[in-house]
Amino acid sequence: MRKILMTGGGTAGHVTPNIALFPSLRKNGFEIFYIGTESGIEKKLIEQENIPYFSIKAGKLRRYFDIKNITDISKISKGYFQALSIIHKIKPNIVFSKGGFVSSPVVWAAWTKRIPVIIHESDITPGLANKISIPFSKSICYSFPETINYLPKDKSKLTGIPVRQNLFQGNKNFGKKLCSFDSKSPIVLIIGGSLGSQVLNNIIRSSLQDLLKNFQICHICGKGNFDLNLKNLKGYKQFEYVSDELPHLFAAADIIISRAGATTLNEILALKKPNILIPLSKQASRGDQILNAESYKKHGFSFVIREEELNVEKLIDALKTVYNERNIYVKNMSKSNMANGIEEVMNVILENVK
Numbered sequence: 001m002r003k004i005l006m007t008g009g010g011t012a013g014h015v016t017p018n019i020a021l022f023p024s025l026r027k028n029g030f031e032i033f034y035i036g037t038e039s040g041i042e043k044k045l046i047e048q049e050n051i052p053y054f055s056i057k058a059g060k061l062r063r064y065f066d067i068k069n070i071t072d073i074s075k076i077s078k079g080y081f082q083a084l085s086i087i088h089k090i091k092p093n094i095v096f097s098k099g100g101f102v103s104s105p106v107v108w109a110a111w112t113k114r115i116p117v118i119i120h121e122s123d124i125t126p127g128l129a130n131k132i133s134i135p136f137s138k139s140i141c142y143s144f145p146e147t148i149n150y151l152p153k154d155k156s157k158l159t160g161i162p163v164r165q166n167l168f169q170g171n172k173n174f175g176k177k178l179c180s181f182d183s184k185s186p187i188v189l190i191i192g193g194s195l196g197s198q199v200l201n202n203i204i205r206s207s208l209q210d211l212l213k214n215f216q217i218c219h220i221c222g223k224g225n226f227d228l229n230l231k232n233l234k235g236y237k238q239f240e241y242v243s244d245e246l247p248h249l250f251a252a253a254d255i256i257i258s259r260a261g262a263t264t265l266n267e268i269l270a271l272k273k274p275n276i277l278i279p280l281s282k283q284a285s286r287g288d289q290i291l292n293a294e295s296y297k298k299h300g301f302s303f304v305i306r307e308e309e310l311n312v313e314k315l316i317d318a319l320k321t322v323y324n325e326r327n328i329y330v331k332n333m334s335k336s337n338m339a340n341g342i343e344e345v346m347n348v349i350l351e352n353v354k
């Protein structure tokens with residue numbers, strides 16, 4: 001049996017595309033192993049899939065000077081030696097890396113052991129972990145056509161992002177039931193990335209009275225962000241993080257309000273859901289979500305509000321506009337061939353496996 005070692009973590013966007021590949025990998029006769037950190041979101045997500053999980057130390061990589069860089073470098077080198085010993089034990093035929101800080105030491109260790117490495121980049125501009133792994137990889141998969149400007153052309157392939165198959169099997173009525181919603185007004189699903197979003201949580205909660213006049217709101221608010229005071233408000237349902245419920249909530253939603261993390265964007269596109277994107281600002285990130293969102297806007301898939309311009313009136317106007325023009329958005333998304341990357345990524349894996 002061939003063995004594949006997967007890695008990626010920190011946030012769920014670096015994990016769920018790996019999970020989406022599990023059924024096809026199994027069908028193609030691969031035994032799957034995973035390396036993540038002890039405390040990252042990846043541990044819980046992967047262990048519930050019954051995949052053997054190994055943890056290593058990971059240090060945060062920064063593009064700027066910080067005294068913590070010194071301790072983090074020692075964690076990264078410890079992570080590298082831990083990855084070497086895990087690889088020595090498993091002897092994988094191939095390594096697949098979805099990025100995030102934990103992934104770089106795994107890629108370097110695989111390179112040292114001459115195991116072919118595939119990297120997957122979801123955003124328009126490569127994250128730092130992927131950037132420093134690129135020279136050690138055999139192949140790179142990416143999902144936005146624009147990304148090729150940042151990658152070595154000879155070993156990169158436009159594949160899209162693998163989307164979990166169960167997301168296509170949601171039941172609208174069951175989704176409504178999970179939220180105790182009725183059929184009177186449209187349903188808005190708020191999803192702030194895998195960790196939730198304080199900015200989205202604040203604007204939604206401060207405009208709830210107005211929003212509930214026209215919409216029902218299902219709010220995925222992130223771990224630790226549940227507001228007990230709003231628990232029994234009619235037409236408003238909160239979840240901290242959802243797994244099995246997500247397909248049904250997507251199915252029930254008429255409009256989605258989201259951050260612009262590449263994985264969620266791709267799921268929204270695959271499911272053809274009219275949406276409003278509020279990308280993470282440049283102050284809080286390298287600006288990748290702004291580029292992701294602008295690309296979706298350019299294709300006519302999304303309505304975008306910049307964080308600096310966000311206020312209650314703008315949000316409510318945007319909801320009304322997108323709801324009225326929902327058929328146009330669905331039509332634009334139906335024309336896209338960027339939807340599900342499972343098959344293309346599997347082809348790259350099969351081409352490179354030893």
Ligand SMILES: CC(=O)N[C@H]1[C@@H](OP(=O)(O)OP(=O)(O)OC[C@H]2O[C@@H](n3ccc(=O)[nH]c3=O)[C@H](O)[C@@H]2O)O[C@H](CO)[C@@H](O)[C@@H]1O
Pocket residue numbers: 011012013014016017122123191192193194195220240241242243246260261262263264265267280288289
């Ligand atoms: C703050 C930050 O660093 N964000 C980055 C992170 O996003 P982050 O990982 O937060 O968000 P993404 O949108 O990329 O992915 C989230 C994933 O989690 C899933 N999900 C989310 C909530 C939930 O309750 N249940 C659930 O299953 C979504 O369906 C999706 O599959 O990685 C992305 C992909 O490289 C980048 O584009 C983002 O800029």
